[in-house]
Amino acid sequence: MQIDILTLFPEMFKGPFDHSIIKRAREKSLISVELVNIRDFSRNKHRTVDDTPYGGGAGMVIGPEPIFEAADWIKSRRGGIGRFIYMTPAGDPLNQETVRALAAESHLVVLCGHYEGVDQRVRDHLVTDEISIGDYVLTGGELPAMVLVDAVARLIPGVLGETDSAGEESFSDGLLEYPHYTRPRVYRSLEVPEVLLNGHHEQIRLWRRRQSLLRTLERRPDLLAGADLTEEDRIILKQVVLDLEKLSLPEEIGKKRKKRRPETGDRSQE
Numbered sequence: 001m002q003i004d005i006l007t008l009f010p011e012m013f014k015g016p017f018d019h020s021i022i023k024r025a026r027e028k029s030l031i032s033v034e035l036v037n038i039r040d041f042s043r044n045k046h047r048t049v050d051d052t053p054y055g056g057g058a059g060m061v062i063g064p065e066p067i068f069e070a071a072d073w074i075k076s077r078r079g080g081i082g083r084f085i086y087m088t089p090a091g092d093p094l095n096q097e098t099v100r101a102l103a104a105e106s107h108l109v110v111l112c113g114h115y116e117g118v119d120q121r122v123r124d125h126l127v128t129d130e131i132s133i134g135d136y137v138l139t140g141g142e143l144p145a146m147v148l149v150d151a152v153a154r155l156i157p158g159v160l161g162e163t164d165s166a167g168e169e170s171f172s173d174g175l176l177e178y179p180h181y182t183r184p185r186v187y188r189s190l191e192v193p194e195v196l197l198n199g200h201h202e203q204i205r206l207w208r209r210r211q212s213l214l215r216t217l218e219r220r221p222d223l224l225a226g227a228d229l230t231e232e233d234r235i236i237l238k239q240v241v242l243d244l245e246k247l248s249l250p251e252e253i254g255k256k257r258k259k260r261r262p263e264t265g266d267r268s269q270e
Contacts, residue, residue: 001105001156003033004074005145006067007112008049010035012142022150025159033149036074041066050115059116067111067122074109082107084128087141087148088117091130094148098131102148103155110148112141174227176220178211210236 005013013035017023025031039047043065050060075081082105092098102108111118111127123130133144153159181192195207213236216223229237 001031001103001152002078002107003031003110003149003152004036004078004108005033005110005112005149006036006038006070007140007142007145008038008062008114009112009140009142010037013146016146017149021159022153025153025156028158030156030158031153036070038062038066038070041069041073053116057116061116062114062118062122064119064121067118068126071109071126078107080107081109084109084111084126085148086111086113086118086123086127086130087132087144088113088130089132089135089137091132094131094133094151096151099148099151100155102152108152110141110145112145114140174223175212175216176223178208178215209233213237214240 007013013033017026017033022031022033026033038049042049049066050062053059053061071081071084083102085102085108087110111122131144131148133147138144181196185192185197193207195203198204209232213233216227217237217240224237227233
């Protein structure tokens with residue numbers, strides 16, 4: 001995969017992309033990342049790329065000229081442009097489904113905004129996808145671009161050492177991942193669940209699936225509505241509901257409320 005990143009601060013990417021999995025993927029030519037400095041396409045001697053917004057208002061806006069010309073330069077080198085992504089808080093939330101779709105592409109262009117953003121003509125005529133990594137505002141699009149590249153790169157075949165790793169982690173099937181344990185078996189009196197030690201693969205599989213469903217139900221119940229649940233999953237969830245009903249929580253709460261009521265006197269003001 002070829003990824004071209006349009007940015008005002010290319011030096012910000014040197015550390016994150018020169019270590020660990022991304023570094024190995026680049027060394028194996030599984031992914032190629034080129035940093036394109038937007039200022040290189042400025043037509044004035046000061047290499048400025050921003051200006052005040054028409055209509056007034058605070059802040060500065062990156063103009064259309066350097067971005068369009070940078071896009072033309074990329075197009076001439078690559079023979080075209082694939083998905084053109086603008087990292088912005090106003091974009092669609094990044095999720096694993098989007099990451100999988102982008103990982104299937106051969107060429108991505110990622111635009112990092114700054115200041116008050118970019119001229120709307122860039123968004124209307126160049127950008128194919130607007131993506132946000134969360135409902136908050138950062139100083140620029142560089143950090144979101146790093147997140148996007150990392151998430152996409154690890155789904156490219158050959159990037160991860162274990163072929164099943166990407167398929168079993170959180171959000172791969174719409175659920176959160178099950179807990180993991182490793183040596184030592186007992187640490188500070190904290191023990192690894194016995195089921196993971198008995199070597200019974202089917203029991204381990206069922207335990208992990210149940211834990212995945214329980215964790216999702218507890219932390220992200222909204223994911224269950226869109227998850228591709230099997231009949232086995234539904235049986236597990238029904239059993240969880242039955243187990244909760246056995247706890248008789250409403251009855252216990254009721255008992256506590258009764259204890260607070262005065263045993264004698266006028267109750268008309270309760």
